[in-house]
Amino acid sequence: MEDNDFVYAVARIRSKEPDLLSASFMEQLLTAKDEGESLRLLNERGWGMDGQRAAEILRSEQAKTWDLMAELMGERIHILNVFRCENDFHNLKAAIKDACSEQKIEGIFVDGGTVPETLIRAAAENQDFSLLPHWMSDVGKAASELLLKTGDGQLCDCVLDRAALEQIREAGEASGEEMIRSYAELRCASGNIKIAVRSCRAGKDRAFMERALLECRSVSKARLLDAAEIGLEAICSYLEHTAYREAVEELKKSASAFERWCDNAVIQSIRPQLRNSFGPGPLAAFVLARENELKTVRIILSGQRNGLPEQVIRERVRETYV
Template sequence: MANRIKDTDYLVISARIKAMESTLLTRERMEQLLDARSGEEVQKILQDCGYPELDAADPEAMDAALAAAREATLSDLADGAPDPRYIDVFKLKYDYHNVKAILKAEAMDTDPGHMLMDMGRVPAAELREAMRSGELDNLPPFLASAVTEAKEVLQTTRDPQLCDIVLDRWSYKDMDAVAEATGSAFLHGYVQVQIDAANLRTLVRTLRMGKNEEFLRGVLFEGGEIAPDAVLAVSAARGGGLAELYAPTRFQATAESGARALQGGPLTEFEKLCDDVVGDYLAGALFVPFGEAPLVGYLAARETEYTNLRILLMGRGAGIDPDVIRSRLRASYV
């Protein structure tokens, strides 16, 4: 029987992460990027954070550079993580992205190559071949089940949106199972808060679209702090009780914003707050000297950083007012 991994086994990688945090894109650095008067000034700030040249005029190249940075981070930390499953939680979403791309390409009789991202647990070419041959035994069990069900749904309904919903549900199930298997309360909490954010976002979106609770039932995820049945009850009441349901949780302010969005308020602010709650949860990692929490927090902070960089650089390139860009940036823990 393998020895149980202890917090102290993370001493070395925790120390590395504390050093690596110095290159994160802090709020101060994002303000500097917003205020920069030239592209050269922007590149200097990004260079100090370890990024290559990122050109918003070429979004495809910029996305490729950000993907390469993401892949390098995951690969770097995978080498020092005592338990690789903490890295898997951040990699597995790319497996599900690739399944979506492959299935859609098959349906349209096109090549998915340009849409695949080789950052999952399973190499993209290997996953593609397994799906082509139907030999799924070597895939992670949840992923294999997801491929089987998604194929059936797509073949039966010809509805790519339903196929995506199936894969998203399996992705969260997979993430939750990996977190549970590690025994980490912090990692499990991270997955749980993401599920709650996704369900709250979906509730408000479906109500704004005029969809009923039966539609919502098919797109909610299990595993959050708020049970799907409680969310469905709010849907049945056409949004009544939304703020009250989330009042005892970390989503209190977000739900209040959601209630305003249902009355015609801005949806952008609400959706940003959903993401910010996840960032606030991760901020707890800053107060943990060693263990898995600093690793999880850092990886999640990098994911938020890649999103923010794209929003910021594309916004600057389009000449969007800095205050508008600022309002769209997601909260990080630095």
């Protein structure tokens, strides 16, 4: 499929972009008196129905996005797998831990992946990871055996988190779309940074970090490892000389502040797609915009539900695409 073959799909996306939630609407949600008022505002925008729970509304809105992409892209929807495979690895992690635990926990799986949750659960419960796609099967088996042998949940997470980043990188390259490749690079680099910071704070040794980090173009694995062995200040000092220099202050504040910076960087990088009429870029950008607004709405509703001050919630809110 050539770029011109996406012209109709892009035209459809253009008709949907005005329905994206704007910064002014997010401000309305932020200043709503409680979660109930926010839900009513969302209902008025066509999100869910009166009386529907927040989780159901968010799940429905996510499904709408992927139903639209399936309609517009058909067999080429695999180009967008880079945005979905992380959910697959989240579910694989949850399934492996659930299978190894006597106490079953509800609500640990997420929607929006490429592999059915039921299949992932069956693979973990039956220790038959051949049921899964090749990019999940070997690492799933290795992580499960590691957890059963060592009982170390963090080590299991380490193996699967790295595999998720590797799959994001590979899916980004396979997409053939520069915007998607750039997104994948940002996700891998920011993932490396978060792993290095967490490992540093937890006192993990170099061998653990060596196993957890992966190579990427914009952040040197070797230099990040060296810095993490010294401490957070050394990590920040190294990052001052990379494309992530503007994130350093946020990283010093907290992990959530750094994640917010990363999400905002993605939105800033995809805005040129609003003026692009060819190729899959505008569709990919629309997916990211929708995922971003879902995350922001979830943050606001959760904060209001838990009685957090407006300013605390505001500090976590992401930029909007439109």
